[in-house]
Amino acid sequence: MWLPLTVRVVGALLIGAAALQDFERQVKPAWRRWAVVGPAAVVASAFLAFFAARSKLPVALDGTYFPMSAQHPVLSGHPLLLVAQGVSGFCFLFASIAFTLKSLRHGDQLLRWLGPACALAAFSRVNYMLFPSLYTDWLYAGDVLRTGCYLVLLVGAGRELGQYWTARATAAVLEDRRRLARELHDGVIQELVYIRAESHSIPSSVCARERIISASDRALDESRAAVQALGRSSEEPLGFVLHRAARELAERFQVDLEVDLDDSIQVPEEQQHALMRITREAVSNAVRHGEARRVCVQLGRTSKQRSLVIQDDGRGFDVAMAFESGTGYGLVSMRERARGLPGSFDLTAERGAGSRMTVTW
Numbered sequence: 001m002w003l004p005l006t007v008r009v010v011g012a013l014l015i016g017a018a019a020l021q022d023f024e025r026q027v028k029p030a031w032r033r034w035a036v037v038g039p040a041a042v043v044a045s046a047f048l049a050f051f052a053a054r055s056k057l058p059v060a061l062d063g064t065y066f067p068m069s070a071q072h073p074v075l076s077g078h079p080l081l082l083v084a085q086g087v088s089g090f091c092f093l094f095a096s097i098a099f100t101l102k103s104l105r106h107g108d109q110l111l112r113w114l115g116p117a118c119a120l121a122a123f124s125r126v127n128y129m130l131f132p133s134l135y136t137d138w139l140y141a142g143d144v145l146r147t148g149c150y151l152v153l154l155v156g157a158g159r160e161l162g163q164y165w166t167a168r169a170t171a172a173v174l175e176d177r178r179r180l181a182r183e184l185h186d187g188v189i190q191e192l193v194y195i196r197a198e199s200h201s202i203p204s205s206v207c208a209r210e211r212i213i214s215a216s217d218r219a220l221d222e223s224r225a226a227v228q229a230l231g232r233s234s235e236e237p238l239g240f241v242l243h244r245a246a247r248e249l250a251e252r253f254q255v256d257l258e259v260d261l262d263d264s265i266q267v268p269e270e271q272q273h274a275l276m277r278i279t280r281e282a283v284s285n286a287v288r289h290g291e292a293r294r295v296c297v298q299l300g301r302t303s304k305q306r307s308l309v310i311q312d313d314g315r316g317f318d319v320a321m322a323f324e325s326g327t328g329y330g331l332v333s334m335r336e337r338a339r340g341l342p343g344s345f346d347l348t349a350e351r352g353a354g355s356r357m358t359v360t361w
Helices: 002-018 029-052 079-106 109-130 141-199 208-231 238-253 269-288 319-325 329-339
Strands: 256-261 294-301 306-312 344-349 355-360
Touching (some): 002 029, 002 079, 079 109, 109 141, 208 269, 238 256, 269 294, 269 306, 319 329, 319 344, 329 344
Parallel strands (some): 256 294
Antiparallel strands (some): 294 306, 306 355, 344 355
16 A cells, blocks of 8 residues: 555655646656656555565554544544545645646646646645545545546646647648748749830830839739738738738838828637738829828727728729729629628728728628
């Protein structure tokens, strides 16, 4: 009986010590080997020591006392037995509190389950101290609590493994997206830049010259937007994504950009992508078609809704005519993306006074 008791006390002490460690520090490879060798060495050493002194070991329980009911604890075991169970219970209780506090601070999946598991183990040790277990055919409350501890640990380990493989899969997808982004940037975009540069050598008398240049610009914008979407992380704030997309276009076309973005606004990845495309299309239209010299991008919220407003000082246009003529495909695309959020799309413009686009969702 003394061998398993000793091993359990050592294990409880190690768990209590583990609760004090800094979880930001990585375990060195040399110490990882002790995770396997250490427990085996402790069990072997304890077995040899107790086997050598087997004739001198005190009796833990003499078998003359046994609990009649749960209302009458039997504290009749050897003092070392009772102290060992008490020390184990204290170590588990301390570890439960420490692991719970660390889980609140770090948000770690495994730590979140270690707290209740150690609490169950602590109460099982208290039960074993009050009702020393001598008759293995009996089912003690401590046995139920200890089994519950193992089950909670099993669930925590499963959640931790699931989180690990999910993170590995996410990292693999992100790395593949970045590789595709590099390929697009070094291949397709460079070819489009060359086509756009060569299209300027076409004589101005050729009617298709401006259409080719405009198509090259749109293709470059689409390619750069795809590279950004592939290369960025989905955890980036919406305000940061919109600011980067608008700033890139403003620097390329050499226009003044004014931003007023609420970085606390969080949206799903699909909405973030749609709003980024709307921003790029609106800024591009303001500069290329409206000949704007200043663009203002605002992202904010009211008590119930969030809104994206893009305003420019361009020459303006007839909104109704642009939609009816069928030439404003970019406007139709922005409107459909806004409705798909789901949200509303509002565009106002006046010749000589610029335009103002508002997306509310």
